[in-house]
Amino acid sequence: MSDPTRRPDDWTPPASAHPSQQSGQPPAWHPTQPSPAPYLQQYPQPGYGAPQSVPAGYPSPALPAPLPPTPALITGLPVEERSFSGFYRAPRWRWWKPILAVLLTVVVFVVFSTVLTVVGLVADGVDLMGLAADPDSLEIGPGLFLANNVALALSIPTAMLVQWLFTGQRPRWLSSVQGRFRWGWFGLCAAIALPVWIVVLVVETLLTGVPPDVGVRPYTVVMVVGILLTTPFQAAGEEYAIRGLQQRLVASYFPSDLVGFLAGALVTSWTFMLIHAAADPWLNVYYFTFGVLTAWVTWRTGGLEAAVALHVVNNLVSEAFLPFSDIGGMFDRSVGAADATVLVNLAVMAGTTVLLAWLARRRGIVRTAAPGRAEVERAHALARSAWGPHS
Structure with a gap:
């Protein structure tokens, strides 16, 4: 006799045997694979298929705001208003960079100067072995004079490249705070200074007379051409290396613009005096004051144009008689080589400098x-456009 409660072997419960969750009844147990937990349904686990899209009606998760680019990784230029002297006060500045920049500049100049000096001495027909035995026998010739000018002129690209290497500022930014050499302003400065210096030369010649040894020399033509072609670049080279690169390097250590300028002017004027290797005190006063005035006008005008013009x-004016004179002792700066009359030249220089600063303003x-x-x-x-809008 069969058991009426026993279910047939092929019996399966009807669909209605599984009450829905909306019925309020807990589902009856049955021997099937349990469904995953709700959180596993919403967030797929590794190895269980591709990620699911965000369900409709739910906001997309907000992306984090992009970090602003670090200025130090972007630019070596100042991000705050800076004068010419303080132009290296920029995000990429590091305390050790000015030191290495100065050392590299000196090394490069010594190499250029040494090579060109040898070339100039050979061009002048100097016996190098005899000169090594008796350095005091050296007399300046046109070859050595021009070699010195070219070596100083090479300070322009040297200073520009050193600036680029250690600060990230391209060469054009060494000329002015506008990133270019302002030729119109330079021309105006030169047009003002030239007649003033010519008047001084004429008055000085009338008072002291023409040098007694003036005349046509074998090297007169070479010197005239050489002075006109190299002296402007020689003068500009000193300005770019000293009033440009060195002044900025020194000033970069000081947050205050005024303090940085004063420190830079002091150091660069001292440097300018020392490189002329004068033993005469009046010449040292002249070179130091010349350095201070050109540093000041550079600071007041935002560029090297006025200093280069002066x-x-x-x-050029001071070398007017040079091609017609004995140049053997032209670099004589021993004691007694100058006197108090240099103060007249400095007074003229100071007046012209103040005039140019006023005119610049x-x-x-x-x-x-x-x-x-x-x-x-x-x-x-660029970062905002790359990330797109975000909340």
């Missing part, structure tokens, strides 16, 4: 800039 005009010559700010803003805009 230096070029000064050197009247003409609106730019003296401060923050070119790095635009680069940082462009980088921020």
Whole structure:
């Protein structure tokens, strides 16, 4: 006799035997694979298929806001308004960079100067072995004079490349805070300074007379051409290396613009005096004051143009009689080589410098800039566009 409660072997419960969760009844147990937990249904686990899309009606998870680019990774230019002296006060500045920059500049100049000096001595027909035995026998010839000019002129590309290497600022930024050599402003400065220096030369010649040894020399043509071609670059080279690169390197250690300028002017003027190796005290006063004045006008005008113009005009006019004179002792700066009359030249120099600074202000010559700010803003805009809108 069969058991009426026993179910047939092929019996399966009808669909209605599994009450839905909406019925309010707990589901009856049955021997099937349990369904995954709700959190596993929402968030797939590794190895269990591709990620599921966000369910409809739920907001997409917000992406984190992009970190703003670090200015130090973007620009070596100042991101705050800076004068010419303080132009290295930028995000990429590090305390050790000015030291290495100065050392590299000196090494490069010594190499250039040594090679060109040998070339100049050979061109002048100097016996190098005899000169090594008796250095005091050296007499300056046109070859050595021009070699010295070219070596100093090479300070222009040297200073520019050293700046680029250690600060990230391209060479053009060494000329001015506007990133270019302002030729119009330079021409105006030269046009003002040249007649002033010519008047001084004429008055000095009338008072002291023409040098007694003036005449046509075998090297007159070479010297005239050489002076016109190399002296402007020689003067500019000193400005780029000293009033440009060195002044900025020194000033970069000081947050205050004024303190940085004063420190830079002091150090660079001392350097300018020392490189002329004068033993005469009046010459040392002249070189130091010349350095202070050119440093000041550079700071007040935001570029090297005025200083270069003054230096070029000064050197060209002072060398007016050189091609017609005995140049063997032209670098004689021993005691007694000058006297108090250098103060007259300094007074003229000071007056012209003040005039140029005043004129720069009247003409609106730019003296401060923050070119790095635009680069940082462009980088921020690029980051925002790359990430897209975010909450």
